[in-house]
Amino acid sequence: MVNNGNRSIIKSEPIDYLDFHGGMGMDTVEMYRIMCLIRVFEDRMAETYTEGKTPLFSIAGGPVPGEMHLAAGQEPVAVGVAAHLRADDVMTAPHRPHHAAIAKGVDLKAMTAEIFGKATGLSKGKGGHMHLFDPRVHFSCSGIVGAGLPPAVGAGLAMRHQGRDGVAVALAGEGAANQGTFHESLNLAALWKAPVIFVLEDNQYAISVPKSQSTAVMRNSDRAVAYGIPGVYIAGNDVMAIYEAAEEAVARAREGRGPTLIEVETTRLYGHFQGDAEVYLAEGQKEEWRRRDPISRFRDLLLARDLMSEERDQEIQREVREQVEEAIRYARESPEPEPSEAFDDVFVDI
């Protein structure tokens, strides 16, 4: 009686997507550049975060307030998916949002200023790192696990109602797949054939809890069966494999054929938040993740296939570093909000 139904499609080989897509308009180097931009941003944020903190992770000190959840290592997910999105497509992201925001095209300076809590920030310093909103590129995120899924369904519904061929992407961690909103949203999206792509970043941990201790199945993508929609698991944290799966899912959604669930194996190169001692990780786990760094692997591939030169790579490194430094400089130099700002924007004034 045990149900051994077929599970979701599993993709694990960084095979010849490159060959397949090489000439089809995809700019692999641009994807690489954005991944590098994210990585440099996250690394610099990690450094900046500890500045002036005593003890080292005292949340109260230094230029960056609050908690800090960094997404280094998870660049392939954000970039592989966002490569298919237009500015007017919608993305909702979770508490670990920087890679998604950058990939979706959120203004880096305003975003950095927001993370610094400055008046020039996306939300004038009121939102913070878990609450980045950029309506210009239809990006938002939330600090509540699983909370971005219902709004994505509604956004999809709205776009279809308006006759736009937009899609909505809901990004969430693998831990979010055990929250009620996951289930309700996938059912609703499937039922209404809403143009939504649900993307789970399986970094294998929810804070300290490994997936095996939170999730009754190996792959959440298998849960797509419960909604009669396609489910794909992408092993290997490989941006090209993600790119391909997302291409199909986005096309499907745009054409009105309904949602897809994609789960992506990925790695969290920092702790859950900055200051996490990660006592719960097996010895060597972190090193193993670092060895499989998706960015160096992608670089090697691009170089090996002559899709990028060493010079271009160095140029990219320079470029993104400058971009990040400029954003951080902008954030540092921006003024604090006026205290009275705290009282505005509770309601729209009529």
Added chain:
Amino acid sequence: MVNNGNRSIIKSEPIDYLDFHGGMGMDTVEMYRIMCLIRVFEDRMAETYTEGKTPLFSIAGGPVPGEMHLAAGQEPVAVGVAAHLRADDVMTAPHRPHHAAIAKGVDLKAMTAEIFGKATGLSKGKGGHMHLFDPRVHFSCSGIVGAGLPPAVGAGLAMRHQGRDGVAVALAGEGAANQGTFHESLNLAALWKAPVIFVLEDNQYAISVPKSQSTAVMRNSDRAVAYGIPGVYIAGNDVMAIYEAAEEAVARAREGRGPTLIEVETTRLYGHFQGDAEVYLAEGQKEEWRRRDPISRFRDLLLARDLMSEERDQEIQREVREQVEEAIRYARESPEPEPSEAFDDVFVDI
């Protein structure tokens, strides 16, 4: 890429479970008797409910207050499952609870008195028809869709922790399978291998909304795949088929092998609540359901196979009618609670 995985096991033939089980300790006639008891109770409740109401369904008038959700037609689910339960096994039920309560062995007089809002009721008149609690047989229910599932998981966990070999059954409508609690509870039960049997009564409607307009898959039992547990769909509203599936699931749970999801096709012979004009039903739907009345079908089978005589049947009819009349009489004659009762039992006094 569409996932066409195997779905849950589907059982639809009222085949030879009877032969199989005939000599194995199952008392088919007793099951029949309880189904009759439930039916007579629900029919009499329907009559009593309209007594003294002008207009006919005015919720304010007559001897029975409040809303009334009757389960006539759904007897096979409650009885087929409860036949495997001991008094110290746990059952949580939804807003449509009478059949479940009766099958689980809740005291009929105290339950009826509760539905009449009397001082002698299970809850001294404070709970009402959607809030029947009988700790003696570990029965409870709730008016919130999907709310009975998490407590069932916790009850299962507790029993295992205590070394009891008890099981918990969570009964819910097919509409509850789109509520977040369904998902969270199944995952948690599967993860913890809790001794829980989740039973969905698929009466095809949630108030006015047909399953096809609420549920992205045909059968919720297919959703068992999402938790790596067995899923079974029982078509035909047949008590013996349900009995068999429940037997396996209960044994599995008792032996520590974890939860099962069972969905049962059934029929709601009254409206969602008393007073529901059922404008949303297709013409002839109700008549069709009535034609397939599970009790008359079961009677015919028992008579045809000589498992019950005509005389015994008549005796049963007399018996259950008397039992119900006695319960109603008891309820009618019982005193109203004292007004001061309203202020007690908010907290346990220490």
Added chain:
Amino acid sequence: MESTQNRKITMARAISEALAQAMEEDPRVMLWGEDVGVYGGIFGSTEGLYEKFGPERVMDTPISESAFIGAAIGASAEGMRPVVELMFIDFFGVAMDQIYNHLAKNHYMSGGHVRHPVVLMTAIGGGYNDAAQHSQALYSIFAHVPGLKVAVPSNAYDAKGMMLAAIREDNPVIYCFHKGLMGLGWMPSDSLAEVHVPAEPYTVPLGQARVAAEGEDVSLVTIGAMVGKALKARDRLAREGISVEIIDLRTLVPLDRAAVVESVMKTHRLVIVDEDYRSYGMSAEIGAVVAEEALDYLESPIRRLAVPDVPIPYSRILESTVIPSEMAIVEAVRAVMES
């Protein structure tokens, strides 16, 4: 459109009429919830709308409140103006995160850049023995968290005007209709709620209380279904020579503090009548506002009459013990006059 000077309609019809007019005037208005389609809403709030506007604009949902209320967040961010029904306010607990952490706060958390013009309409109240999970008022909880307007009409006129105001408003509004005011055939309903309602669209601004009846001796501040009960109590009390002024707050957020304070400055006495739980709620807030802003005018202690911090019991006699009744209001006013 037909207009008349005396067109009394039920509150249910007033609401569905407001919805129909809003949907006619603005194609961005959509409606979804459980049984709001063919069924017309369990309490008749959406009667006829499915027939008029079709399944693209009036949608039944699964029993997935987090998902479909959360969907209104995303849909409104993309330019729609959803009206969503939560069948009973008692069910808020399955969807509160989407409501209070997102719908309510996104405008603020985005520095004013995201707007959610959403109306969440929901049935409140008891009086028909639906017991502890289907009879609550609970609006104080929504009024407590920042970012939500909270409207609680007491009659059909306000119901229509406040619904139109809520839909046109760029902020999320929790719109609470009391089941016992809807004029449903199958439930006791206060006929005082069935008043003249103009056929044309009009608005009742959110944040303006209404003096439901003038008086000299005591201010009775209340809202929703308690307004009708208070009016009846007032008649009784008038016969005893006690003149009661009744303030119908209409909305808890924005709260018309001035209306409350002015009335108390005139009458020097305050009774608060509320169908929500007594502690940490509406009755407390009004009491505190007066103790802040009109303390010196009070000639006797304030008095609160509300559900006495017990769940709503099922039996008729028990339920009527805990939900403020006309007689309980009379007694509360008398007590304040005597103290």
Added chain:
Amino acid sequence: MESTQNRKITMARAISEALAQAMEEDPRVMLWGEDVGVYGGIFGSTEGLYEKFGPERVMDTPISESAFIGAAIGASAEGMRPVVELMFIDFFGVAMDQIYNHLAKNHYMSGGHVRHPVVLMTAIGGGYNDAAQHSQALYSIFAHVPGLKVAVPSNAYDAKGMMLAAIREDNPVIYCFHKGLMGLGWMPSDSLAEVHVPAEPYTVPLGQARVAAEGEDVSLVTIGAMVGKALKARDRLAREGISVEIIDLRTLVPLDRAAVVESVMKTHRLVIVDEDYRSYGMSAEIGAVVAEEALDYLESPIRRLAVPDVPIPYSRILESTVIPSEMAIVEAVRAVMES
């Protein structure tokens, strides 16, 4: 067990010690929640318990708050005494139905036949820039709905004693610990919370307020992390010749009305300081209680200082604008003395 007269420990340690002692004395006590196992609780509340009691009694859960809080309902009905951690009170909205419609009401709805000895412990409060969804107090919401006791310790001594009382209690208790009192290395923490804590098990009864400091001129009623701030403000005010009496409510339910009323009868003035939102919450309730029971003793209008009905903003300067500070308390007291 070692006992001492001056064993100062952090509130986090006081809580985990109480849990350990409860688990030792009663095998029915189990613990579950997110990251309560190996991690020891994000805020250290369960440090060392997994090591001591093993995975059968200390269980990490999936991020499924409805399921695992609801599980405590079923487990307690079957004879266990679960302690469950909701990581932040801000997340209540994903699980509120299980909490307020079931955990809180089953005892009543069952006519007293079902008991749920459950402690739901949860982190509250701001002050470290965790923004709008991770910095709230929100306890007033739990205090508003009937059937839940609500405990909010202000120091390590109370934290241990109230936890033990809560676990031994047959009613569900919402136990709110303020992150800024826990003595965590990575977060600002009020050293006033780190007090002498006896090594032996002891209880602090739920429902008894504490006079945290005596005074003559004004009663300052508060709870949780605001107690420490109030004590510091009191020192400043003493230098100006203003004598402040500080009432630490300790629990919102049961509410020690007598303690509040007695203090106001002595001082004739009332300031309420609260980290929850201002309207329809704790500060309102205290104000209303005094307007009911001690009106004639008040010599000046009451004053409420609380989060001014805005979400908690992220930036440091904005957050400290809205969360009551020592200086804001000083000013509120001065204002009451002047009016």
